[in-house]
Amino acid sequence: MEREQAEQPETGRSREADANDRSGYLGFVAHEVRNPLSTALWTAELLTRMSPEERGGARGDKLSAMCLRSLSRVRQLIEDHFLCERLDVAGIPVRAEPLRVGELIDGLLERRAADAPPVSVELDEPLAVAADRTLLERAVEALLAVAGSEGTPVRVVVRPDGEGRVSLWFSGHAPGPAGLEDPRKGSPSDPKGRALALPVARRVAAVLRGALAVSEGDYVLTLPRAAYTAAPEPSLEP
Incomplete structure (x- = not known):
């Protein structure tokens, strides 16, 4: 009983801290959404008043x-x-499959805006990961955006870590003092x-049974x- 009573104040402080966070x-x-939304409404109103x-x-x-x-x-x-909110409550089914990392990144780069900062990719050997394609694409897109902040060129290095895992290193714009908070x-x-x-990116990494960290100024x-399987050759038959 004494132990339970001693733990209650700490639990209360923890809940209060979580609520504050x-x-x-x-x-x-709310602040991030309000500012551009106000700008959009203001410009739309001006446009309606113009001849x-x-x-x-x-x-x-x-x-x-x-x-x-x-x-x-x-x-x-x-x-x-809303993706963060759904991931926090396990509201998205995760369908893991073997994904070829190089092909996935190449596909994302083809869809990038023309004015996006340049991205170089270093992949010494064919590697695949076990992940949900949609979620992994969202995480990689997010990290490319963060590393490419303020037009900074991005370098992506993909390598095995020797423990049945694959690491993707994103270097570019330096992480802020808050890190991954x-x-x-x-x-x-x-x-x-x-x-x-x-x-x-942090939440996606967690649900994919991976991790996101900051190391040596990189994300x-x-x-x-996953086992790497080469893509099938395209059929030449008409």
């Missing part, structure tokens, strides 16, 4: 582009936020809408290794 995180998310001639001119084009950028930022934040109200904003990229995503 949660409140700070949600406050940050057709003005909307078709240089000022109208500028406001339209600003509105679309803001809405894209809001969409990215909302998608990342969830942002809180007052944390730095992200003009591209990727302020929740690290929370996404390191470690995943279970």
Whole structure:
């Protein structure tokens, strides 16, 4: 009984700390969404007040582009936020399969925006991981965005770690002082809408039975290794 009574205050403090962390995180998310949403609404209102001639001119084009950028930022934040929420409550089925890492990264790079910072990939040997394709793509996209902050060129090194796992090292923009902690109200904003990229990558790594860490100034995503099977040759028959 005495032991239980002694543990209660500590449990209470832990719950209070968790609640404070949660409140700070949600406050940050709300702030990140509110700013670009306000910009989008403001520019849309200006556009509705303009004459057709003005909307078709240089000022109208500028406001339209600003509105679309803001809405894209809001969409990215909302998608990342709800993915984090679903992962936190195990609300997404994980369908692990052998995935060829090099092909997965190449496919993501083909879909990157033309103005995205350059990415170089170093893969000394064919490697595969056991992961859910959709979730792994979201994690890799997030880490490419974080490492490529402020237009920084990104270098991705894929290597086995000798313990039945594969590590993906993302080097580029240096990690912030908060490391992998969830942002809180007052944390730095992200003009591209990727302020929740690290929370996404960290949660995805966990559900894939891997890990995300910061080492030597790089982000390191470690995943279970799978047997590598070469892609089938395309059929030449008509």
